[in-house]
Amino acid sequence: MRSVTKRFGGVLALSDVSFDVPEGQVLGVIGPNGAGKTTLLNCISGVNRLDGGEVHFAGQRISGRRPYEVARLGIGRTFQIVKPFASMTVRENAAVGAVFGSAQARMATAAAFRYADEVLDLVGLAPKRSLPVGSLTVPDRKRLEVARALCTKPRLLLLDEVMSGLNAVEVDEALEMVRRVHSSGVTIMLIEHVMRVIVGVCAQAVVLHLGRVLVAGQPAEVLRDRRVVEAYLGERYASRHAVGGSG
Amino acid sequence: MASATRAGTRSGAVAEPSPLLEVRGLTAGFGAGPVLFGVDLSVREGQLLALIGANGAGKSTLLGVISGLVSPSSGRVRFAGQDITGAAPERIVALGLAHVPQGRRLFATMSVRKNLLLGAYRRKLGRADSELERVLGLFPQLKDKLGRDAGMLSGGEQQMVAIGRGLMARPRLLMMDEPSLGLAPIVVERVVEVAREINREGTSVLLVEQDVMIALEAADYAYVLENGRIALGGPAAELQDDTRIRAAYLGV
Numbered sequence: 370m371r372s373v374t375k376r377f378g379g380v381l382a383l384s385d386v387s388f389d390v391p392e393g394q395v396l397g398v399i400g401p402n403g404a405g406k407t408t409l410l411n412c413i414s415g416v417n418r419l420d421g422g423e424v425h426f427a428g429q430r431i432s433g434r435r436p437y438e439v440a441r442l443g444i445g446r447t448f449q450i451v452k453p454f455a456s457m458t459v460r461e462n463a464a465v466g467a468v469f470g471s472a473q474a475r476m477a478t479a480a481a482f483r484y485a486d487e488v489l490d491l492v493g494l495a496p497k498r499s500l501p502v503g504s505l506t507v508p509d510r511k512r513l514e515v516a517r518a519l520c521t522k523p524r525l526l527l528l529d530e531v532m533s534g535l536n537a538v539e540v541d542e543a544l545e546m547v548r549r550v551h552s553s554g555v556t557i558m559l560i561e562h563v564m565r566v567i568v569g570v571c572a573q574a575v576v577l578h579l580g581r582v583l584v585a586g587q588p589a590e591v592l593r594d595r596r597v598v599e600a601y602l603g604e605r606y607a608s609r610h611a612v613g614g615s616g
Numbered sequence: 617m618a619s620a621t622r623a624g625t626r627s628g629a630v631a632e633p634s635p636l637l638e639v640r641g642l643t644a645g646f647g648a649g650p651v652l653f654g655v656d657l658s659v660r661e662g663q664l665l666a667l668i669g670a671n672g673a674g675k676s677t678l679l680g681v682i683s684g685l686v687s688p689s690s691g692r693v694r695f696a697g698q699d700i701t702g703a704a705p706e707r708i709v710a711l712g713l714a715h716v717p718q719g720r721r722l723f724a725t726m727s728v729r730k731n732l733l734l735g736a737y738r739r740k741l742g743r744a745d746s747e748l749e750r751v752l753g754l755f756p757q758l759k760d761k762l763g764r765d766a767g768m769l770s771g772g773e774q775q776m777v778a779i780g781r782g783l784m785a786r787p788r789l790l791m792m793d794e795p796s797l798g799l800a801p802i803v804v805e806r807v808v809e810v811a812r813e814i815n816r817e818g819t820s821v822l823l824v825e826q827d828v829m830i831a832l833e834a835a836d837y838a839y840v841l842e843n844g845r846i847a848l849g850g851p852a853a854e855l856q857d858d859t860r861i862r863a864a865y866l867g868v
């Protein structure tokens with residue numbers, strides 16, 4: 370991402386945001402509400418058009434392309450508000466991703482279902498593949514959202530708060546799932562409020578605040594950075610507790 | 617420590633007065649799953665209580681359940697000796713519990729006066745006039761703006777109208793959800809000062825505030841909400857030095 374800028378009316382949602390997601394990494398994006406995290410995902414996946422800057426993926430410029438084009442180039446994403454096809458089964462929902470996914474996916478029906486089964490196994494939904502999606506619990510709906518994106522065979526997977534609304538045990542299970550997906554060879558960029566997730570799976574964390582990159586680096590260091598403590602808890606708390614220098 | 621000692625001397629002979637607001641084992645959420653997991657919280661009469669916690673911790677949902685806007689899946693809410701779990705919001709207001717919502721939620725194309733009077737729609741109009749006097753005493757800068765559309769005021773003034781509208785119901789407990797959101801630092805100080813003034817005049821206050829130190833300096837008692845659970849609770853002055861607050865926000 371190079372100098373990515375996005376405005377909504379008079380509000381600067383993203384301002385001059387630049388960073389790289391190295392192939393093979395899990396990178397976390399955090400930041401207080403309104404920091405611009407989801408807008409950033411929307412700018413990468415083609416949902417929002419940029420007002421400035423560029424996004425490149427695997428050597429190609431992708432900013433300005435449509436969401437389906439970005440998906441075909443190999444970027445899969447999930448949404449915070451999951452919207453599965455309600456009248457279809459878990460397996461059918463996943464297979465949709467394989468039929469209409471990246472150039473590597475785009476499978477015929479039988480192959481799509483076979484691939485959907487593999488992916489459902491990876492995310493831990495295999496035993497429930499024949500159920501209608503309406504009967505799924507919240508954590509399972511989140512898993513299905515990841516499966517649908519994975520079925521497009523992405524090289525880069527964008528996850529938007531897939532842990533929200535999960536309890537501690539479910540977060541642990543979801544963390545395991547992210548690790549399995551990562552070790553299957555997918556690069557991951559995830560947005561998360563649950564800090565345990567950032568520390569648990571991310572090699573790098575980028576903190577957005579008011580549309581700008583505030584700090585980037587190793588998660589454990591980033592979360593101790595004074596500027597991050599200020600952004601989350603206020604300047605006076607940060608100075609009272611004399612938290613360490615600026616990373 | 618101090619509170620334990622006080623409770624100790626009182627134990628036996630006289631029972632501790634029951635809290636004005638008592639939340640027990642509250643679990644609630646929306647379609648995406650639970651946001652609150654077994655929350656316990658109480659506000660004593662006369663207290664200024666701060667509720668802090670990171671974004672997404674469940675603060676607004678908790679206020680929504682208390683004021684009847686969100687139905688809990690389990691747990692109880694008691695206010696002024698009555699069970700108000702799942703009661704209609706207007707009944708809860710009539711019992712003396714007012715909610716100043718996040719983002720102010722004023723009627724932008726209605727006058728400031730009408731916005732304020734709406735807060736007193738459960739009351740007799742004659743009473744509302746005297747209540748209006750009281751609110752204008754607290755916010756004198758609104759006096760010459762009563763005829764203006766609320767949407768034309770500055771953010772800080774709009775927040776005063778939102779708080780004033782809550783006060784028009786003459787509540788025993790006023791809940792304020794991030795009243796300083798989006799306001800300039802000097803206005804933030806003023807908003808918190810207003811919360812203290814309201815409290816000094818005898819109204820109990822539950823304040824949700826994003827700036828931790830500002831909240832802890834204003835409040836008597838505070839709770840920290842983390843991922844839908846109460847992570848910490850204690851006298852606000854003691855929590856000022858508690859590094860676990862940072863852990864509740866940032867995990868480290």
